[in-house]
Amino acid sequence: MAMAMLRASSVKEAEQLLGETDASSLELELSLREASLGDDGVRSLAEEVLSAGASGRAALVTVLDLSHNGLGPLGAEALLRVLAGACPRLAELELSFNCLGDRGAELLCGDLGLAGGLRVTKLGLAFNLLGPEGAGHLAAALGQEEGCSLQDLDLQDNALGSAGVVKLAEALQMQAAQESGSGSAGVASRCLRRLCLTNADVGLEGAGALAAALVSGAPLQELSLQDNSLGSGGAKHLANALRENCSLRSLNLWHNGIGDDGAEMIAASLQGNTSLKVLKLGFNGISDEGAEHFAVILESGCALEELNLEFSEISESVAERLALALAPPGD
Structure with a gap:
């Protein structure tokens, strides 16, 4: 089915563009x-x-982008009162760079x-001024017994x-339990993937808590988890998972102060891991000492296909060793 992109700079223009669109077998992305x-x-x-x-x-409309609009709880409530009925096929809602706050999160996760x-x-x-309370509302939505889309x-x-x-991690554990108990593809499709x-x-x-949720299934x-100052302690938790x-197929730990100790733990955890394909560890103070642990694991044959170590203090010889180990067979 064809997708048409409508880009409007005002409500009036959005109305005009929608009215002029050919309605035959189209999915619409509406961006303001x-x-x-x-x-x-x-x-x-x-x-x-x-x-x-x-x-x-x-x-x-299957995609609606209202990012960067100064949207607060009042506007969010007005939107939610009509959105499900007016756009029943809506699959993607982009509200980033607004001012929803915890109240806005509560509305998004509630009956509307x-x-x-x-x-x-x-x-x-x-970028929506959410705090622990807002995360709690999202966690409640993710963990509801009837599932979450x-x-x-x-x-x-x-x-x-x-x-x-x-709270979010606990909701992920609840989803894992629901999926395990059901064994249904329908339940699996209602679990968070990214x-x-x-x-x-x-x-x-x-x-x-996130590591525990991953271990639970x-x-x-x-x-x-980029830019969270997790250090080697955080690396240890994730290595355990x-x-x-x-x-996990992709893990981003860019700029977390992991260092060589954290790199060693994560590299060791990849032995026998068949899921992780992409690992981003740039800007973590990793030197040859830490990078060589990845070289050893990659050379022994692991599932990793992409390793990002940008802004690391790695010598040319170790970088070449990593590149060779990551190269597809036959290259």
């Missing part, structure tokens, strides 16, 4: 990114365009949102803290 809508503008979009149906085209008729699989909430959640640059991350916690004040306790495939051959 950086349109300076504010709460009043988003309310107008919801009530005058989406709710009115814009000649029936609103029902075709994820606990009601909103069935998005991808939700962007980066979310598979991709971006929480970058929100001060969730260890307390908030622990979680971005870049610069979210994760802390050692949060890292430990949480089917998370991509995890970003990797050693248990958890489901």
Whole structure:
């Protein structure tokens, strides 16, 4: 099915573009990114365009981007009151770089949102002034017994803290238990697959909780913990999860002060791991000492296909050894 991209800079333009769109077998991506809508503008979009149906085209919208709009809880509530009914096929909702705060997260996760008729699989909430309370609301939505549609959640640059991350990790453990108990592909499809916690004040306790969730069977495939100052202690927690051959296929630990000790622990954990394909460890103070541990593991044959060690103090000889070990067979 063809996807049409509609880029509008105002509510009026969005209405016009929707009205002019050919409705035959199309999926629509509607973007009002950086349109300076504010709460009043988003309310107008919801009530005058989406709710009115814009000649029936609103029902075709599968992707809605309202990032960078100064959107707060009032505008979010107005949007959520009409969104599920007006855009029943909506799969991706991008709300990053707004001012939702914990109240906005509560609304998104409540009866007007994820606990009601909103069935998005991808939700962007980066840079939204969320804290531990907001993380708790999201955790409650993820862990609800009837399942949650979310598979991709971006929480970058929100001060969730260890307390908030622990709540999210507990929700992931609940999802793992639900999937294990059901054995149903339908339940598996309602589990989170990608979680971005870049610069979210994760802390050692949060890292430990996430590792425990992964060991318990949480089917998370991509995890970003970049810029969280986890150090070698955080690396140890995650190495324990990797050693248990958890489901992760991509792990981003860029800029965490892991050092050579942390690199050694993570490298050792890859022995026997068949899932992890991408590992990002740039800007971690890793020298030849730490990099050589990866060279040994890669040369012995592990599943890793991409290793990022940018901004590391690695000699040319060790870099060449790593490149050779990572090269596909026959190259």
